[in-house]
Amino acid sequence: ETGVTQTPRHLVMGMTNKKSLKCEQHLGHNAxxxxxxxxxxxxxxxxxYSLEERVENNSVPxxxxxxxxxxxxxxxxxxxxxPEDSALYLCASSQEGTSGEQYxxxxxxxxxx
Amino acid sequence: AQTVTQSQPxxxxxxxxxxxxxxxxxxxxxxxxxxxxxxxxxxxxILVIRQEAYKQQNATENRxxxxxxxxxxxxxxxISDSQLGDTAMYFCAFTSLSGGYQKVTFGTGTKxxxxx
Numbered sequence: 001e002t003g004v005t006q007t008p009r010h011l012v013m014g015m016t017n018k019k020s021l022k023c024e025q026h027l028g029h030n031a032x033x034x035x036x037x038x039x040x041x042x043x044x045x046x047x048x049y050s051l052e053e054r055v056e057n058n059s060v061p062x063x064x065x066x067x068x069x070x071x072x073x074x075x076x077x078x079x080x081x082x083p084e085d086s087a088l089y090l091c092a093s094s095q096e097g098t099s100g101e102q103y104x105x106x107x108x109x110x111x112x113x
Numbered sequence: 114a115q116t117v118t119q120s121q122p123x124x125x126x127x128x129x130x131x132x133x134x135x136x137x138x139x140x141x142x143x144x145x146x147x148x149x150x151x152x153x154x155x156x157x158x159i160l161v162i163r164q165e166a167y168k169q170q171n172a173t174e175n176r177x178x179x180x181x182x183x184x185x186x187x188x189x190x191x192i193s194d195s196q197l198g199d200t201a202m203y204f205c206a207f208t209s210l211s212g213g214y215q216k217v218t219f220g221t222g223t224k225x226x227x228x229x
Contacts, residue, residue, distance in 0.1 A: 101146075
């Protein structure tokens with residue numbers, strides 16, 4: 001596979017469930033990002049990992065827990081979500097020290113029931 | 114803090130015509146990059162064009178070009194000979210080195226509809 005991949009592409013979960021979103025980049029980048037994209041709202045940066053260290057946590061509720069085990073993989077662990085958390089969750093990667101151009105995955109469409 | 118403003122939530126253009134999408138930004142940085150990203154309906158977001166702030170020459174990629182006015186902090190995207198495949202959300206973005214990593218700020222997006 002090439003580029004940035006995300007699994008699953010669609011996820012429906014109840015408010016009491018625990019699930020995880022996975023992102024993998026095959027570009028050799030050293031920074032990875034989680035964004036939330038809701039209808040009629042700006043793209044919201046959630047977390048940034050640079051060189052596998054979390055460098056930004058943009059006031060995200062604790063029911064979202066990121067994990068970056070290595071520079072190629074990024075997870076977003078979800079638990080006790082709310083219906084307003086339903087959105088498209090985008091993963092992106094970039095190479096620090098360059099222009100910062102971001103490469104995006106296709107996203108996971110999350111629905112919380 | 115950096116901000117990026119796209120004042121046109123929606124625009125439409127006839128196929129084969131030219132359209133310009135506006136973007137303004139605010140920053141105290143001197144070295145930064147500006148981008149336009151395209152997100153087609155139900156498809157992946159991809160980079161359209163990139164501009165380095167230290168370059169005076171406007172970037173061009175085939176039918177896409179920018180008008181970069183550094184003093185005015187303006188970065189508009191011109192799409193020439195619009196095609197149906199240009200229908201998408203377009204996001205303007207700004208990045209600079211901040212706190213040891215590159216922080217990206219996106220605008221709210223402009224939804225472009227190309228009409229046959």
